Amino acid sequence: MTACPIHLSSRLPRLPRLPRLPRLDALRGLAMVWMAGFHFSFDLNQYGLIGRQNFYADPFWTTQRTLIVTLFLLCAGLGQALAFEHAARMAWRRWAQIAGCALLVSAGSWWMFPHSFIWFGVLHAMAVMLLLVQLLRPQPGWRVGVERWGWGLAGALLLLPIWLAHPFFDSRLTGWVGLATHKPITEDYVPLLPWFGVMFGGWLLGRWLLKRPSMGVLGGGLGALTGLLQPLARLGRWPLSFYMLHQPVLLGLLEVWTLLRRA
Template sequence: MSDPRRADRLDALRGAAIVWMVAYHFAFDLNHLRWLAPPQDFYRDPFWTWQRTAIVSLFLLCAGMGQALAAAGGQGWPRFWRRWAQVAGCALAVSAGSALMFPRSWISFGVLHGMALMLLLVRCAGALAPGRTAWLWPAGALALLLPHGLGFAALDNRLGNWLGLVTRKPITEDWVPVLPWLGVMLWGLAAGHWLRARRPPWLLGAAPGWSRPLRWLGQRPLTVYMLHQPLLLGALMLAGMARR
């Protein structure tokens, strides 16, 4: 039985993003352990960089649509803060873990850090203008375009690059700054409100039976995100020891 408080189709879409993310990170780990031939450049090769962009975009779109449904369902601030604290706490754990594994390129503002701040901004924006959603589309476009026209050398450091208005990308394993990514979440929020009002079956209709595994994953995104890399790396290292 599906949870009546959830949108099965949104869970399935989020689950698809999770599968893609795990596959991407599996390839990344193989390359990190020098098991891929020829070696891949995950930082500059468009084949990999565009995949990363698409995966992050899909997660943020789902997060925006989830916020639209939460607002429509009357989600209170206490429940929001509980979930937000989980995301923020996991972001700190990612920073600590990455500092141990990648001391020169540790993650100071990755996808969870960005999502924590953007969820707060989106929630506040919805509270300031309840029921008004048309402005979300141009606001999202502006957020997407701003980093292409503005950049400040003073922000080219870990204290300032979270905003996204930099002149060069930081050396880090993951970087999801507020700009331009807030624009994607705002578009997800706008799309969620539009679908709920104009095409409710597209978002709230029953999901096909074959999507059940995706829905299961989509209901546990934070757990899967935190566990998949340690499990993947651990399994690959054990495989490497067995080979030797």
């Protein structure tokens, strides 16, 4: 197995390093902090350290989850727009990291929640969505057309679960599509529909902003980052590492707190 290692870097030229966009990093960092706060609240609830909360049905919590996932996927779409501008091919190493972490999330959640483990959460969805965006990558012959029909496609993707939901998609084998008639029992569920519409919309928005560099989070005309935006931007450079580590750290701290209380 190890006698003849294959080094992809020796076969493929390295992708150019993408420029950092501090405002996009800060927006992603905001999503990460919000996510950590949400998960810490969930953990406190599991340990019985706050008043009993229903994270699965209470609109206060379900709305937050929806907004957090929306912000993450918008940032992912914006990042793909930037990547397409500066790289001729997909960053397969990064994709492999995301897909591998998705498998680790499934394994870890199965150990903690065997009856509701994460079989298609945000990382699973991200891995598939990155492949789909790559398929929709504009080609020279139809680059103008993508803006023409792209927003309509993004809107249709958001609405398809309302129009086409069917019991056929209620199993784990088909539930990842997003046309299920009810939400499955799982700790995190981010099906392709409607969520790919969010990421695809972020990609279209990124393409639009890149043509207007003085506007929005992709622009540079709004001055230097100040205040809390600077640490958020630094944090936003490490979304995958933060995602994989923040829950073990939070749970570890709660375990230590529980042991100290019993001592």
